[in-house]
Amino acid sequence: MKLGVQLGYWGAQPPHGTAELVAAAESAGFDSLFTAEAWGSDAYTPLAWWGASTTTMRLGTSVLQMSARTPTACAMAALTLDHLSGGRHMVGLGVSGPQVVEGWYGQPFAKPLARTREYIDIMRQVWAREAPVTNSGEHYPLPLDGERATGLGKPLKPITHPLRRDIPILLGAEGPKNVALAAEIADGWLPLFFTPRMADTYHSWLDEGFARPGARRSRADFEICATARIVITDDRPAALAALKPNIALYMGGMGSEDTNFHAEVYRRMGYSDLVDEVTALFRSGRKDEAALVIPDDVVDDGAIVGNVDHVREQIALWEKAGVTTMLVSPGSPEEVRQLAALVE
Structure with missing residues (x-):
């Protein structure tokens, strides 16, 4: 199993010490570097900026929000970074949710699976550069037609010849239909809240996609790059408590009260009653209480917290569950080196 460093997206201010983390990760043999976006910092700018200091790590997005860019704009950015990095780019995509898609990007959210296919x-098509790019689908018609169009649109091929005609695409997917879609049409899956306990369930979803006609991959060559919250510590109670506010945010505060895809992940993990309680507390402004009601076992289910021996044992379980790359967010170069030593 490989390691990737997940820089994530920025909070109120850019993070400090990123250059040192990236340098340590490359020196320690990390396989990849990933960035993310929400509704603040974008993913591509930091990835290009920090990726420019690397020579071996693959450069991925986890994830680009599809509604932020048209498909051709995303393909242009990807082929550009792929050239600049010497063929090290991976495109991680996700549909996000209606609150962000319609509220931030002003785009329709309907039919996310069909939109992803298109x-x-x-x-x-852009990367293959075999013919001018066209699409007759309802979501991204090319050329544009209908009442909004001038009728002057022309199918085009990219001016720049892509370095690779088949840049890897990974999908950030949470629900069973979307995970199956990833197995069918993508090169990998980017789970955000992964637990080895549900490995059989995940693989049943993936196997549905692998079995579809025309599936690109099989389990043998499909990547699972799972975000992994790892804390090496002898003070487990304090570390577990520190993770709970973030879990409360995703469980109870993301999306809308009745449409929170992250909350649905926790429901599928068996925590429906807890999700209801956390959501009620979080959305009534009682965020601290929402974090406090989350049991340690729930944190443990999707995070790895403990001493070196415990962490090493849990990493082995994630690998056995099918994870090919663990995306970790170390806080210092020393943590980078500690993690690298655990997966040698």
Whole structure:
């Protein structure tokens, strides 16, 4: 199993010490570097900035929000970074949720699975550069037609010849239908809240996609790059408590009260009653209480917290569950080196 460093997205201010983390990760043999976006910092700018100091790590997005860019704009950015990095780019995509898609980007959220199919097909047309790019689907028609169009649109091929005609695409997917779609049309899956306990369930979703006609991959060559919250510590209670506010945010505060895809992940993990309680507390402004009601076992289910021996044992379980890359967020170069030593 490989390690990737997940820089994530920025909070109120850019993080400090990123250059040192990236340098340590490359020196320690990390496989990849990932960035993310929400509704603040974008993913591509930091990835290009910090990626420019690397020579071996693959450069991925986890994830680009599809509604932030048209498929051709995303394909252009990807082929550009792929050239600049010497063929080290991976495109991680996600549909986000209606609150962000319609509230921040001003785009329709409907039919996310169909939109994903069209989006990826268009990107691959751009990179293949076999013919002018066209799409007859309802979500991203190319050329644009109908009342909004002048009728002057022309199918085009990219001016720049892509370095690779098949840049890897990974999907950030949480629900069973979306995970199956990733197995069918993508090169990998980017789970955000992964637990080895549900490995059989995940693989049943993936196997549904692998079995579909025309599936690109099989389990043998499909990547699972899972975000992993790892804390090496002898003070487990304090570390577990420190993770709970973030879990409360995703469980109870993301999306809308009745449409929170992250909360649905926890429901599928068996925590429906807890999700209801955390959501009620969080959305009534009682965020501290929302974090406090989360049991340690729930944190343990999706995080690895403990001493070196415990962490090493849990990493082995994640690998056995099918994870090919663990995306970790170390806080210092020393933590980078500690983690690298655990997966040698």
